[in-house]
Every structure is written in C-alpha cells, then in structure tokens.
Amino acid sequence: MPAVDLAVEQDMTIDRMKDHELHCGLRVFSSPLLIVFLIGFLAFFLADGAHALDVPPLKGYVNDYANMISRQTQSRLEAELKAFERTDSTQLVILTVPSLDGETIEGFSIKVAEAWKIGQKGRDNGIIFLVAAREKRIRIEVGRGLEGRLTDLTAGRIIDLVVKPRFKRGDFNGGFVAGTSALIDATKGEFKAEEARPARKGRSFSPMLTLLLFAGIGLLFLGSFSRVAGGIAGAIGLPGIAFLTLGPSMITLVLLGLLGLAMGILLPFLFSGTGHGRGGGMFFPGGGFFGTGGGGDFNSGGGFGGGGGDFGGGGASGDW
C-alpha cells in the first residue's frame, strides 16, 4: 500500500526534522533538510486526506511508536489480544506515540479512532489504549458498543488504579499488561464472536454504476426510436452522470459528451442483432474505465485492520 509507506516515511521525516531543529538551531534551511521537508510536504498531499497526516498506520494490536514496551511483552500482548478478539470479537488496540505535538489527547484519540475504525461494524466494540510519552498522558477510547460495560468511570478507574501507579514507578510493561487485562476483564462477555463472520462488509454498488446501467438501458430504448434522440441522450447523460458522481473538469465533460453522442447512436445499432458482436466488445471497456475512476477510497490494507467500529468520544483520560 503506497499510502501506508508514505505515512511511515513521513513519520520518520517528522522525527528527523525535530532532531534537526533541536541540534542545528538556525541551520534549519540547509538543503538536505529542505528536501526532507519537500518529501514530507508531498507525503502530506498524497497520504489520503488531511486526517491521515497525524495518525500513524495500524500495524497490529500493539503499535508501539514510542518504544515503551519490550519485545517480549509486545508479543505476549499481541497473543492475548488476538485470543480476545477471536472469542469475543472485541478489538483492543494499543498505541503509544512519542509526542502529541500540542494536540489534546482526546482530540488525537478520536482522530485515531476515526482512521482505524477499531471494532466490528454495527457492534462498535473497539477500544484504543493510547499513551503519549512526552506529555505523560493516558487515554482509553471506548467504542459506542462498549460504553455500557466500560463506562467512563470504569475506564477512569483503570487508568487511575491500575495503569498510573505502575507508570509512575517506570514499569511501563507492567502498566500495559495490567491495563490490558483490566480492560479485557471489564468487557469480557459483552460480545461473542460468531462462528463464521462474513469476511468484509459488502459495500453496495456506487451510485454511478446504477446510473450507468440506467443510462445504458435508456440509450438503447431511445436509440431504437431514433438515432438523434439516442445521440442527444448520450451526449447529455454521460457527462451528466460523470459530473454528478465524479465532478471532473469541463474538458472531460465535453469529451464525455462526444463519447456519449457516439454511444447513443451506435449502442442500439450494436444491440440490434445485425451481427456486429465484435463492436459491442469494443464499447464495454468504456464502462470499465469509469468503474476504475470512481473507486479508490478504501484504505484497508492486507492483514490486520479495523472492522468499521464507531466511536463517540467515550472513555477517560489521565496522566502520570
């Protein structure tokens, strides 16, 4: 996934920039840094929307970007959380970040929740256990479906009584392990994993596809009356659909208009069964072209991912 790679690269860029700012002082505008900055800048625009900038990519159950958890503890937590999801379908994800860069932990947390969509769709059973190292802030973000079991109060107590004392002693591994167990205990049994869950939410056809189908039938119908009518309908309909669903530039619209004109005149002719079967094959790739143009807002990579859970800002924050 190029977007993920870019985000990683960009995160690294930000870190390097910070180092430079700290160490170089006034030499901020030296040329290598400028290049680094430009790459970061490009990554910003390519990284799929404004929110993706700050939210690090989801790697697994434990996303330790601040290097607070030892490797051994990490694999233990991964196994525990994986088993928990298998039995209860509830997703619990840990994220540590080096710094919040001036943002509130609540604001950042909801952005992560919106980007990662932890939890199953419709059940909204996701939990994000977020820790900001420099600010010494902890947040437990609770998905809507778990707000009844894991209330703000319970989350607050887990932070205050379980996580905080261990973090204060510098025992981060113990804090994460104990906090995770407490969260699992609090939410166990609220949901049950189904025997065989449908793999992915099947997204319905885009409106464009429906419209194109309609337009195609309309063109056939009109074109069978008269070629002029078919041509006009094609010339207006095709750019119309493109405008409504894609919103492209004027030039594209004009070109699509011409294409639509041609299709409106020729389509009924091709379907009239006069042995021009090969021609029909020629026009369908056109539909394929529009299809690929319309999609592309899915950001679910392979492997681990959120299931589309919704968050409404429930949970609690604390510091140590």
Add this chain to the structure above:
Amino acid sequence: MKRAAMHLVLLFVIFSIAGCGYNTMQRNEEAVKAAWGNVEAAYQRRNDLIPNLVEVVKAYAKHERETLQAVTEARGKVGSIQAGKDIVGDPKAFARFQEAQASMSSALSRLLVVAERYPDLKANQNFRDLQVQLEGTENRINVARTRYNSAVQEFNTSIRIFPNSLTNKLLLHLTPREPFKAEAGAEKAPQVKF
C-alpha cells in the same frame, strides 16, 4: 414518434439529474438529524450529572450558595428549551439552545474552580467519580458537535451546488442548517483537573 422520443429524452435527463440530487440531499438531511440527536444526547448526559454534582459539592462547600445556584439555574434554563428536531431548522431556536448550553458550561466551570478550594471535597471519591464522568461527557459533547458541524457542512453544500439547488428549489425546499460556532471565551472545554 420523434416528439414522443424527445419527451422521453427530457424526462430521462430530468430524472437522471434530479433523481440523484434528490437522494443525496435527503440522505444528508437525515445525517444532520442523526448527528443532532447525538449532540442532544451528549448535552442531556451532562444535564443528568449536574444534580449529583451539586449535591456532593453542597455537602462540603455550603458557603458557595451563589455558584451552586447559578448551576441549578442554568440547568433549569437548558431544560426549559424544548430540545427537539425543530431546533435544527430554526436559527433562532438554535441560537437559544447554544446560548443556554454556553451559560451552563461557564456556570459549571465556575463550580469546578470553586471546588478547588476545598481539599476535603477534592479527596471525596464520589466527587472524583463525578469529575471523570463530567470529563467524559464534555469530550462526548465536543465530538458530537464536531460531527454535527461536518454533517451540516455537507448538507449545506449539497443543497447549494448546481443541479441539487434546482431540485431543492422545485421539490424539497430545504433551508441551510446552522453549524455550532465557537463560543466566546469557551474555545476550550472546561478543564476538569484534580
């Protein structure tokens, strides 16, 4: 025959354009309604916490009658505004709602500042629990407001852009919805700190 075909062309064009815009606008209006429901629920949640909070504070800080009264009064005012779906479509009612909630917020933050002066109160477990709940509720309000605003923005855009604006004028007659504006002096949610 040709005229019939032309009529059909016209009909087809109207339906392909108007039909789409129509659905989008309807969907967006429902999204605004849903987002508003969440805003109301979050505010209601806060309102429900207040009697308990007032009780706890009263037990330790009897002398702060004025502050406590301000909170109770603000709560009454919020309650008297009939919170319902019609608020979203009525700019005046929306402004009233926002104003009442803003005065509630400021009365509440004054109360919490006052509470800082009473160590016994601060140490009370009940009070601390209420603070956590209040904090969570303020966060929910924030989230709900932000989402409401983006739903409103999408809705307002969808009734203004070209083919939709025509559909709206002819068929739907939807009016733009009001977004939440940042309250004067309340850019930050009241800080609830131990």
